[in-house]
Amino acid sequence: MTAAVSNVGEARVVPGRECGSCTLCCKVYNVVELGKAAGKWCSHCKPGRGCTIHDNLPRECAAFNCLWKTMPALSVQWKPDQSKMVLTLHPETNNIQVVVDPGQPSAWTRQPYHGQLRALSKNNMPKGRLVVVFVNDLGRLILPDQDVQLGVLTREQVVSVTQEAGPSGAVYEIKIFNRRTTADGQTLEIASASRHPARSAA
Numbered sequence: 180m181t182a183a184v185s186n187v188g189e190a191r192v193v194p195g196r197e198c199g200s201c202t203l204c205c206k207v208y209n210v211v212e213l214g215k216a217a218g219k220w221c222s223h224c225k226p227g228r229g230c231t232i233h234d235n236l237p238r239e240c241a242a243f244n245c246l247w248k249t250m251p252a253l254s255v256q257w258k259p260d261q262s263k264m265v266l267t268l269h270p271e272t273n274n275i276q277v278v279v280d281p282g283q284p285s286a287w288t289r290q291p292y293h294g295q296l297r298a299l300s301k302n303n304m305p306k307g308r309l310v311v312v313f314v315n316d317l318g319r320l321i322l323p324d325q326d327v328q329l330g331v332l333t334r335e336q337v338v339s340v341t342q343e344a345g346p347s348g349a350v351y352e353i354k355i356f357n358r359r360t361t362a363d364g365q366t367l368e369i370a371s372a373s374r375h376p377a378r379s380a381a
């Protein structure tokens with residue numbers, strides 16, 4: 180699965196943010212220990228009710244809390260069983276990953292969600308944190324003023340955005356890198372680059 184699960188279990192759960200009837204993370208992510216594929220319900224999940232192997236959870240599941248549980252700024256509308264999206268922080272890039280229920284692939288385009296994703300982008304881009312929406316393996320970068328299709332993104336790929344002044348105004352330069360592990364560590368090799376004029380003062 181492209182959208183990696185962050186170990187956000189280390190983050191503190193906001194008091195009162197219980198999973199309750201939500202089970203969406205048991206659908207959208209893969210679980211390596213179980214050989215479970217992303218986008219399909221786990222065989223141990225009773226959708227809307229919970230996990231049937233609670234006393235014997237895979238480590239990945241036991242450590243997991245989505246961002247709705249740990250980020251106070253996300254309102255109750257963002258509870259995944261309502262929004263049909265699960266948010267996490269990518270473990271390496273710290274980007275905000277929005278994984279959409281493949282049964283409701285346009286969920287991210289609805290309001291108030293789309294406007295709030297743009298606002299998240301605007302607030303987080305200056306800190307170097309991007310907002311990337313995944314529908315299955317297809318990534319889409321949410322910028323403060325536009326959405327950019329990235330195509331299929333793999334877990335080994337890294338997205339970067341810089342903003343430059345162009346002759347007709349500001350331009351985003353989006354680069355996708357392949358991460359390669361070598362004897363000396365990790366290297367990044369550019370896979371693609373594209374330029375997108377800013378549409379408003381972002």
Ligand code: SF4
Nearest residue numbers: 198201202204245259
């Ligand atoms: S997506 Fe979040 S709220 Fe829903 S079951 Fe998973 S951790 Fe709980």
Ligand code: SF4
Nearest residue numbers: 205221223224230240
């Ligand atoms: S083992 Fe339980 S918690 Fe983990 S994905 Fe399956 S149903 Fe969800």
